[in-house]
Amino acid sequence: MERVCIGIDVGGTTVKLGIFEVTGRLIDKWEIPTRTQDGAKYILPDIAASIKSKLQEMEIEMENVAGAGMGIPGPVMPDGHVEVCVNLGWKDMNPQRELSALLGGLPVKGGNDANVAALGEMWQGGGKGYTDIVMVTLGTGVGGGVIIDEKIVPGKHGLGGEIGHIHVRDEETEHCNCGGVGCLEQIASATGIAREARRKMAASGTPSVLREKGDAVTAKDVLDAAKAGDSLADEVVETASRYLGLVLSQISMIVDPQVFVIGGGVSKAGQFLVDKINKYYQQYAVISDNKATIALAKLGNDAGIYGAARMILD
Amino acid sequence: MERVCIGIDVGGTTVKLGIFEVTGRLIDKWEIPTRTQDGAKYILPDIAASIKSKLQEMEIEMENVAGAGMGIPGPVMPDGHVEVCVNLGWKDMNPQRELSALLGGLPVKGGNDANVAALGEMWQGGGKGYTDIVMVTLGTGVGGGVIIDEKIVPGKHGLGGEIGHIHVRDEETEHCNCGGVGCLEQIASATGIAREARRKMAASGTPSVLREKGDAVTAKDVLDAAKAGDSLADEVVETASRYLGLVLSQISMIVDPQVFVIGGGVSKAGQFLVDKINKYYQQYAVISDNKATIALAKLGNDAGIYGAARMILD
Numbered sequence: 001m002e003r004v005c006i007g008i009d010v011g012g013t014t015v016k017l018g019i020f021e022v023t024g025r026l027i028d029k030w031e032i033p034t035r036t037q038d039g040a041k042y043i044l045p046d047i048a049a050s051i052k053s054k055l056q057e058m059e060i061e062m063e064n065v066a067g068a069g070m071g072i073p074g075p076v077m078p079d080g081h082v083e084v085c086v087n088l089g090w091k092d093m094n095p096q097r098e099l100s101a102l103l104g105g106l107p108v109k110g111g112n113d114a115n116v117a118a119l120g121e122m123w124q125g126g127g128k129g130y131t132d133i134v135m136v137t138l139g140t141g142v143g144g145g146v147i148i149d150e151k152i153v154p155g156k157h158g159l160g161g162e163i164g165h166i167h168v169r170d171e172e173t174e175h176c177n178c179g180g181v182g183c184l185e186q187i188a189s190a191t192g193i194a195r196e197a198r199r200k201m202a203a204s205g206t207p208s209v210l211r212e213k214g215d216a217v218t219a220k221d222v223l224d225a226a227k228a229g230d231s232l233a234d235e236v237v238e239t240a241s242r243y244l245g246l247v248l249s250q251i252s253m254i255v256d257p258q259v260f261v262i263g264g265g266v267s268k269a270g271q272f273l274v275d276k277i278n279k280y281y282q283q284y285a286v287i288s289d290n291k292a293t294i295a296l297a298k299l300g301n302d303a304g305i306y307g308a309a310r311m312i313l314d
Numbered sequence: 315m316e317r318v319c320i321g322i323d324v325g326g327t328t329v330k331l332g333i334f335e336v337t338g339r340l341i342d343k344w345e346i347p348t349r350t351q352d353g354a355k356y357i358l359p360d361i362a363a364s365i366k367s368k369l370q371e372m373e374i375e376m377e378n379v380a381g382a383g384m385g386i387p388g389p390v391m392p393d394g395h396v397e398v399c400v401n402l403g404w405k406d407m408n409p410q411r412e413l414s415a416l417l418g419g420l421p422v423k424g425g426n427d428a429n430v431a432a433l434g435e436m437w438q439g440g441g442k443g444y445t446d447i448v449m450v451t452l453g454t455g456v457g458g459g460v461i462i463d464e465k466i467v468p469g470k471h472g473l474g475g476e477i478g479h480i481h482v483r484d485e486e487t488e489h490c491n492c493g494g495v496g497c498l499e500q501i502a503s504a505t506g507i508a509r510e511a512r513r514k515m516a517a518s519g520t521p522s523v524l525r526e527k528g529d530a531v532t533a534k535d536v537l538d539a540a541k542a543g544d545s546l547a548d549e550v551v552e553t554a555s556r557y558l559g560l561v562l563s564q565i566s567m568i569v570d571p572q573v574f575v576i577g578g579g580v581s582k583a584g585q586f587l588v589d590k591i592n593k594y595y596q597q598y599a600v601i602s603d604n605k606a607t608i609a610l611a612k613l614g615n616d617a618g619i620y621g622a623a624r625m626i627l628d
Contacts, residue, residue, distance in 0.1 A: 013622070057536060061335075082456070099364075110466065125435040132469075132470050142417075144568075146463065146568060146569060148467060153462060153569055153570075154448050154570075154571060155566075155570020155571075156570055156571060156572045157570055157602060157605050157606070157608070158570070158602075159566055159567055159570035159601065159602045159605060160568070160569055160570045161567075161568065162567040162570075162601060163567055163568060165562050165567055165599075165600075165601045166563070166567050166568075167563060167598045167599075178600055178601040178603065179600040180599075180600035180601060184477075184529060201425075215491045246481065247564075248479060249480070250480050250481075250561075250568070251568055252473055252477055253473055253475075253476040253477055253480050254458075254460060254475065254477060254564070254565055254568050254569065255467055255469060255474055255568065255569060256467075256468075256469020256470055256472070256473035256474045256476075257469075257470060257472055258470045284481045284494070284618060285481075285494075286479075286492055286494035286495075287473065287476060287492040287493065288471060288473060288478045289470075289492060290471045292470070292471070293470050
């Protein structure tokens with residue numbers, strides 16, 4: 001039978017798993033809960049048991065599995081070492097080596113989840129057909145993944161693609177989770193967009209449909225209202241788009257990818273958001289018209305399992 | 315005898331050439347004028363003739379030459395194609411292929427000169443011993459070169475390392491050569507530092523030794539005066555250092571190299587300048603203390619021939 005590869009996306013609540021043909025076709029996907037109790041010692045055995053049982057069910061021999069890739073929500077060193085992974089409770093361990101042992105020596109490779117998702121989008125998503133992409137994930141935070149020549153650029157200290165913490169706003173006063181002040185994530189994440197909306201409502205008397213939501217306003221509310229023509233909401237989206245466009249221009253003049261792929265919950269606003277980001281990106285990267293374009297991500301929450309599976313094929 | 319490789323750095327006035335052992339030791343270097351007249355058609359034949367005569371003089375057979383690398387002052391496509399090189403007058407040609415033909419089929423590889431210099435500093439200069447470096451050249455303009463895993467990242471549209479054109483100052487009103495407004499190069503290049511000093515002198519009555527120089531003030535004057543404690547000059551250097559530190563923080567959170575190597579004429583200010591840049595770099599990249607350090611370039615004007623020679627060894 002065809003050789004397959006396995007993609008694992010370890011999240012704080014669930015572990016997503018997928019079995020793929022090496023050509024990139026998803027054969028089956030499923031989820032198991034992430035059991036973080038007791039020092040998170042069950043996570044890898046649970047994953048191994050689930051994979052074994054799925055392979056048995058599908059009548060796939062282990063010798064037909066090329067390997068398993070694993071996205072991890074934290075920094076992963078090139079040898080797979082994880083110093084600390086706050087969301088899971090892992091500390092000073094090498095999950096790729098441990099999982100490999102639990103799967104009878106199957107090749108296993110670990111990577112940071114944002115970087116792995118970028119690789120997935122390159123393989124079968126919004127960056128399909130390209131070799132150099134940068135993915136920007138607009139979720140609770142702003143994540144990034146840099147892919148050059150079909151390979152993740154993890155960085156030499158695990159900071160590759162940490163674009164959410166690029167400083168963009170001098171006049172900011174609140175601190176970001178990272179300890180910095182004025183990070184992109186503080187403005188352009190779902191959390192950031194909602195915060196900007198609350199600030200704008202407090203600072204002006206401009207009428208807005210968002211006022212009905214009050215402090216419970218969400219990024220989705222803001223984007224929906226902006227699309228419907230609400231001027232206060234539009235200002236918030238313009239601000240986030242301006243800083244996103246600025247950071248894309250920086251990336252273009254550092255690694256110059258073929259395409260930017262915008263994903264995460266906020267990206268559900270679609271082409272409306274892409275057009276706004278693009279307006280500022282063009283304004284800040286005047287040097288050449290011939291530069292990376294901006295596309296939407298296509299794989300949603302499956303980007304992680306796609307990228308993890310792809311990682312093992314190098 | 316030992317195999318050698320040749321490094322060529324094509325500038326608008328002179329072509330620098332060097333013969334290296336493949337281990338990185340420079341055996342001999344020399345220069346010839348760049349004859350740009352008559353559609354620049356003499357440049358490559360002059361280079362080929364000079365190399366042949368040098369090899370003959372040194373009694374090195376062509377079969378002992380691994381190849382020649384060539385740094386070119388403009389964008390170079392991955393296949394060696396040069397669409398336009400303003401400084402030389404080249405248009406729509408493939409200099410690496412042409413030079414190879416002139417040298418009896420010797421492997422020749424072309425690359426953008428700023429990127430090639432970065433590779434040289436990685437090989438035998440301020441980035442020696444590292445695989446991932448970003449070079450920042452503070453000369454008439456601000457150039458950059460990104461090296462990941464010992465390879466140049468030229469970018470997919472030739473914009474890799476074009477960090478001088480990253481937008482950093484919203485309140486700027488003059489245009490940069492690139493067409494943008496508020497580029498790093500407008501503030502932190504030798505030209506930019508001198509311009510900032512003229513602006514500061516015009517805008518305030520602060521006494522300064524720079525006032526003796528008037529409009530003829532140079533970046534060197536400014537850096538020397540800042541070192542000697544002149545407060546107006548120091549403000550200018552602080553401004554340039556702040557934007558440089560900001561851009562280094564951006565680079566760290568995109569590709570996360572091991573070391574930044576600062577070169578070009580302005581970098582002759584040495585550790586004084588590095589310390590100032592580092593202060594702001596730390597301030598803008600709060601996310602981790604474990605990140606790229608900042609070092610000075612070591613090869614001066616020879617970085618180009620070193621990097622060109624190194625290019626052919628991949």
